[in-house]
Amino acid sequence: MTYEERMKWFHEARFGIYIHYGLYSITGRGEWTMYSERINPAEYARLADKFHPVPGAAKEWCEAAKLAGAKYVVLTTRHHEGFSLFDSQYSDFTSAKLGCKRDIVREYVDAAREAGLKVGLYYSLLDWRFPGYFEPEKYPESRAALVDYVHNQVRELMSNYGQIDLLEYDGGWMHDLDPDKEKQIAFWRARELNAMVRKLQPGIIINNRSGLDEDLDTPEQVVKASGAGRGWESCMCIGDSCGWGYVRFNPNWKNPAQLIQNLVLAAQDEGNYLLNIGPMPDGRVRSEELDRLRMMGKWLKVNEIAVRNSQRCQLISSSQPGMVDLNLQGGWTRQGTTGYWCIFRWPGERATAVRVGARPLQVKLLATGQELPFEYNEYNGKLTISGLPLLPPDEYCTVLEVQFDAVPQIKAEAAPADWLF
Numbered sequence: 001m002t003y004e005e006r007m008k009w010f011h012e013a014r015f016g017i018y019i020h021y022g023l024y025s026i027t028g029r030g031e032w033t034m035y036s037e038r039i040n041p042a043e044y045a046r047l048a049d050k051f052h053p054v055p056g057a058a059k060e061w062c063e064a065a066k067l068a069g070a071k072y073v074v075l076t077t078r079h080h081e082g083f084s085l086f087d088s089q090y091s092d093f094t095s096a097k098l099g100c101k102r103d104i105v106r107e108y109v110d111a112a113r114e115a116g117l118k119v120g121l122y123y124s125l126l127d128w129r130f131p132g133y134f135e136p137e138k139y140p141e142s143r144a145a146l147v148d149y150v151h152n153q154v155r156e157l158m159s160n161y162g163q164i165d166l167l168e169y170d171g172g173w174m175h176d177l178d179p180d181k182e183k184q185i186a187f188w189r190a191r192e193l194n195a196m197v198r199k200l201q202p203g204i205i206i207n208n209r210s211g212l213d214e215d216l217d218t219p220e221q222v223v224k225a226s227g228a229g230r231g232w233e234s235c236m237c238i239g240d241s242c243g244w245g246y247v248r249f250n251p252n253w254k255n256p257a258q259l260i261q262n263l264v265l266a267a268q269d270e271g272n273y274l275l276n277i278g279p280m281p282d283g284r285v286r287s288e289e290l291d292r293l294r295m296m297g298k299w300l301k302v303n304e305i306a307v308r309n310s311q312r313c314q315l316i317s318s319s320q321p322g323m324v325d326l327n328l329q330g331g332w333t334r335q336g337t338t339g340y341w342c343i344f345r346w347p348g349e350r351a352t353a354v355r356v357g358a359r360p361l362q363v364k365l366l367a368t369g370q371e372l373p374f375e376y377n378e379y380n381g382k383l384t385i386s387g388l389p390l391l392p393p394d395e396y397c398t399v400l401e402v403q404f405d406a407v408p409q410i411k412a413e414a415a416p417a418d419w420l421f
Contacts, residue, residue, distance in 0.1 A: 001203050006215060007231050009118060009165070010205055012309045013071035014267050015300070016120065017293075018235060018276035019061050020076050020244040021104075023047040023083045026281045030243030034081045034128055041082075041129045048083065050281070051099030057283025058107040062115040064277065064285050068293035069300030072166065074120030074274065075108045077157060079245075080171050082127040086160075090152045093129075109161045120166035121157055125150055125188055125210065126173075134175050136187070143187075151193055158200040167197060168218065169209040184211035205231070218274075223262055225269035228312065233272040236262060238289055246278040253288055256295035257344070257396040261331075263296070264342040264397065267310040268331045295396070302367050303399045306333050306340035314410045315339060316355055329353075330397065332408075339408050340366065341400040346392035351400070356381045357411035358404040366399040380419060381411030 024031040026047050034044045065073045078084040086105035087096035096103045105121070112119045126133050127149070132142025158164060172184055185191060190210040197204060206214040217232040221241040226232035237243070238259070239250040263273040275296075277289045300307065313334035329351060330344040337358070343351065356376070363372045363385050374385045385400065392398050402408075 003215065006203055006205055009071075010216075010231060010272065011270065013118065014272050014307045014310060015068070015070045015263060016072040016074060016118075016233075016272060016274045017061075017065035017068060017070045018074050018122075018244070018274050019108075019279065020079070020246075020276060021053075021279045021283065022076060022079045022085065022245065023051055023081055024079065025246040025279060025283075026050050028246055028248035028281070030247050031076075031079050031081070031245035044081065045093065048093070048098035051083075051095060053100060053102075053104065053279075053283030057279065058104065059111040059114075060283070060285055061108070061277070061279065062111040062117055064290060064293050065117060066115045067290075067297045068275075069297040069304065070117070070275075072118035072120055073108075073112050074122050074166060074168050075105065076122045076124075077105050078124055078127075078153065079122075080124045080126050080128050082129045084153065086157065088153055088156055090149050090156070105157070105161060109164075113162075118165040119161075119163070120168060121161075121164055122168040122170060123154060123157065124171035125169055126171035126175075147187070147189055150188065151196070154193060155196060155200070158197055158204075164201050164204055166205045166207075167201075168207050172209045172211055181211050187211075207233075223265045223271070223273075225266075225271055228270075231272075232270075233274050234262065234266050235274045235276065237276045237278075238292055239278075244276050244278060246280055253292070256292050256299075259292060259296055260299055260397050261344050263307060264331045264333065264344075267307045267333045268313055270310060270312050299394065299396055302394075303340075303342075303397070305335065306342055306366065306399050306401075309335070310340075311335060313339060313408065314357075315341075315353065315408050316410065334408065337404045337407055339402040339404060341402060343392075343398050343400065346398060347388075349386065349388050349390055351385045351388060353383045353385075354381060355411040355413065356383045357409035358406045360402050361405055362403040364401045365393065366401045367393060372400070380413075 024033050027033045084091050084094040087103045088094050109119050130142050130146040132139040132146050136143040190212050207216040207218045208214055217226045218235055220235050223234045240252045266273045279285055310333040313332040315332035330342045333340045360376050363374045372385050372387045376383050
């Protein structure tokens with residue numbers, strides 16, 4: 001299968017939901033609690049007795065993702081703490097053998113498929129319980145055992161749960177943060193590992209966190225585009241970036257407008273937005289997250305054509321530093337010769353775009369189909385749209401659909417001072 005064939009559904013989707021859930025959820029202090037507080041593994045393992053997600057939790061996660069308008073989901077099958085949410089022959093520290101004694105990954109993949117969502121699995125390469133990760137020269141047997149265990153568990157995940165659409169590695173960095181990629185690749189035997197994954201799951205998409213580039217770049221907490229033709233996915237929390245897993249007291253929630261803007265700015269440069277939720281200790285999704293997901297889904301129901309399968313758009317927007325964007329009005333996405341002006345900060349009765357390098361043929365409010373009058377100056381590329389309502393039709397982001405006579409480009413300014421005269 002070619003790269004383009006593998007990535008087709010991913011580009012069409014543009015939006016997914018990340019789910020961080022594990023023993024760390026019980027602590028209420030985030031997924032790094034074991035390491036950041038240096039909790040001994042034996043002491044930390046006692047949390048497994050309290051791990052009892054309610055029946056149907058996985059179904060609730062997938063229903064929440066569908067409510068949000070997401071097309072795929074990604075679950076943490078095992079985070080750095082080492083607790084596997086699946087039945088593994090290579091570990092006794094699993095949800096199938098302790099606590100609830102259930103295979104949560106099985107429940108999740110079944111729920112995702114029932115909801116019509118593509119299935120993604122997150123897997124941490126590192127496991128804090130192995131001293132050979134921290135000091136591989138001092139504990140070579142532990143290091144070898146860790147890598148063998150990783151390969152065996154990834155094989156289980158790729159073999160036991162049907163078709164897996166996306167594999168998101170994490171934790172592949174060296175403990176000393178050595179930036180040498182070849183060292184990282186050698187440590188995890190990453191080429192061997194990913195060859196095995198592709199043999200078992202020929203159509204799978206793999207991210208770039210095993211040391212190898214593979215299919216997908218995954219910047220965290222920032223919308224940062226990769227080069228043209230390269231898949232990328234901005235992974236972001238709804239709340240503070242310090243905690244992906246459940247954080248009991250997390251006052252800095254992003255509002256729906258911020259979340260929708262991030263989605264649009266990712267789509268503008270052919271990227272995806274993977275938005276994280278951190279279920280509570282019992283596996284339920286808290287109301288603060290559900291409310292925001294619901295608002296995103298409501299917006300996407302009306303405006304999804306501006307996001308799904310979007311193509312790169314050169315027209316001036318707030319995501320391009322140094323470019324003029326009158327009134328900081330928002331970002332442009334594109335489908336062929338149709339541009340979608342996603343206006344974040346409503347300008348009032350008239351909106352103006354500059355340096356538009358294609359002739360507009362028609363302008364409409366996307367939500368209603370109402371045609372709008374406009375003027376276009378072919379010499380300087382200035383597009384002025386009038387007849388807009390004084391107040392924003394959508395409180396978060398109103399979209400104008402603009403049909404052009406060609407793919408819209410940024411118009412060059414041969415004489416940058418001409419507009420002064």
